Amino acid sequence: MSFSIDLQVDVDDKDLPGADAFERWVSAALKGHRTRGEVCIRIVSAEESQTLNREYRGKDKPTNVLSFPFEAPPGIPLDLLGDLAICADVVRKEAQEQNKTLQDHWAHMVIHGTLHLLGFDHITDDEAEEMEALERKLLADLGIADPYESA
Structure with missing residues (x-):
């Protein structure tokens, strides 16, 4: 698999995952799709x-x-999937509220966002079921518990 991540950090947060973690999570989400x-x-x-x-x-x-x-203009072949904007403060707050480790919640947010870049969505119940099942599987493959199970 050949992909790259442009990681831009616009916050001062000592608890952010390292670039290798972001790469691992994006890679997990892309596996089998791109x-x-x-x-x-x-x-x-x-x-x-x-x-x-x-x-x-x-x-x-x-x-x-x-x-x-x-979305590349017609006739312009680019392998750019898109951009994710992840809010460090919200991720931290949600992890605390949901009794999840910060690292596990970061993994979930990166995988969730990357799946959106691949065209997955959760607007309808069927779409939500499909997307959440895939998230559960990808996270389980990384040794991370079901993010939708109440703690």
């Missing part, structure tokens, strides 16, 4: 997350992960 590609992961503040969420989803609050799939 053999190559580039993903930009931007770790953002609550303020930036809120601005992006308001601008692109009409929701005026920060959120855990936003996915921006890339």
Whole structure:
């Protein structure tokens, strides 16, 4: 598999996973779907997350992960999958509220966002079931417990 990650960190947070962890999680999500590609992961503040969420989803609050799939213009072959904007503050808060390790929740958010870049969604119940089942499997393969099971 040939892929690359452009990791952009715009927050000062000593507990962020290392670049190797982000690569492992993106690789897990892409396995069986893509053999190559580039993903930009931007770790953002609550303020930036809120601005992006308001601008692109009409929701005026920060959120855990936003996915921006890339669509190449016709006739331009690019292996860019798209961008993820992940809010470090929201990920930390959710991990605490859900009694999950911070590292495991980061893994879930990266895999969840990457699956969105691949075209998976959770708007309908059927889509949600398919996406959540895939997330459970990918995380289990990494030794991470079911993120949807109540703690």
